[in-house]
Amino acid sequence: MSAVPTAANTQLLLAVDGVTVDFDGFKALNGFSMTLDRGALRVLIGPNGAGKSTLCDTIIGRVRATSGHVYFKGEDITHLPEYQIVQRGICRKFQMPGVLSSLTVLDNLLIAARSDRRWWRSMTAAASPAERARADEVLEQVGLIERRDMLAGELAHGEKQWLEIGMVVATDADLLLLDEPTAGMGPAETSRTAELIHSLLGRHAVLVIDHDMSFVEQLGGRVTVLHQGQFLKEGSVAQIRQDPDVAAVYLGRSEH
């Protein structure tokens, strides 16, 4: 299966084409392919060890594909350094909250929103009004405007998760990868996170990894199921729920 994008398909944002990641004989991803359109939502589920996080790692260049390619806006980004991949417009939220704990919430967002990333500019140029406006806009969006001047390390766990989502959003990336954005959250925080993600669609395409089925249901959208590094199924939440193959994969570890 070839997913090499062409200029004709301008809606296509991301194309993962037959990616295999081989960790010394263990194939974390095995010839996996998928595509994602601009502004769209995709939820990636699968049992532990299915290769969800490895897929994210491969897209952002933390893990290198043994074979296969990742195309973003038609460009092969498989071998670019991480920061250049980010500069092309992909940003990822990690599973563990990765906020910069000794900086204020605002500074965290300003680093993310910084559009001129040349290091020598950091000595002379302060944050531009546009960047500050963007940071404040994101603070409102993730509901942390009152925490603006607090140190990120002093935030509650759920707030750290939102801050990191905010940082990812503030980069204005076209594709956001959210790896278990609701880990460690209660039901109320989880549904707020789902609303937050919905508010991002259109402007950003979002790829969410999670295995909390109630969260996946709140999110809606298309679901891709991964199993042992391979594509298993794709469909709406309802279709996936009723699929016998998916049920078999999840058998014995039913969470719903």
Added chain:
Amino acid sequence: MTAARPLLRHIWVVFLLLAAVAPWIVSPYELSLLGRFLALSILALGLVLVWGEAGILTLGQGVFFGLGGYVLAMHLKLAALTPGEIPDFMTWSGRSELPWWWQPFTSPSVALAAVIVVPGVCAALFAWAVFRRRVVGVYFALITQALALCFATLLVSQQESTGGFNGLTDFSTLLGFDFAAKGTVWTLYWITVAFVTLAFLGLRWLMRSRFGTMLRATRDGENRVRFLGHNPTPYKVVAFTISAMLAGIGGALFTLHAGVVSPALVGVVPSIEMVIWVAVGGRGSLWGAIAGTLLVNFAKDEISSALPDAWLYVLGLVFILVVTLMPRGVAGVIEDAFRRLRPGSPGGKVAAVTSPAGGAL
């Protein structure tokens, strides 16, 4: 940074005035010590940038200190000679000609520029090679320590061109000024104070700029910064290079005050001591680094003259106590005390800047 510390914010003016009038207050011997230790504190200020801010523990600062000291000492050696003569130790080692790499240092302006340029270029090349490979934390510390060992060993082994274990000494004049004259000594002292002040203000500006924020961000989460689209390598390289240049300036000034530079000042043990000055003072604080340097070195002078063998044990003990009981050093203790005196003032950034960097030590 915090709005709630008007007293501490301007206290540096008092210290600067005290430092400026010191020649009239203290004895010539104490002034000579103070001059040396202030020269060392320029190096310590650089460590605040690279260790406190960027979280990069380096155990090789003696190398850059030594480079700054040696390039100036080479000029001082040559300035004391008549044309055609070569330094005495070279004759003793059987050399009859000046090595080619000594020759540019006949010029005082080359030597003075080299004090900053040589450590800067060496540090930049080294840091770029290492940080690009993403060597971090304890591995980086070990490499820098090996570098210090290599440098000291090289100096000792190349006796005929470096002066070997004895180093370079017996200087008489700089730019025609006689080192024995009181006016020269005092001027040198004030120049040192001026450099400390410049380094302090320059670093304070840098740490408050976005560059400083990026350094702290890199310290907190280098990967997070990288995955926000920033390349952390240049920030770390620049911080390391600036600290090396400051170490070079400190080394050159120290050499002028002490009248000698030798491998014993630049090897592994001195390089570790440099880190301890900053740990004692507080690696998150510029004035703390100066205070720590003065404190530890005056203590070293006292203790070494009373109990010559005890110093290293005392130093080790002090280091253990500081790391376990006051991780933010003297500066942290004093800042906490001030905050307690002013209830209601927010913790703010002080706690943040000086919080221990993960994995640095």
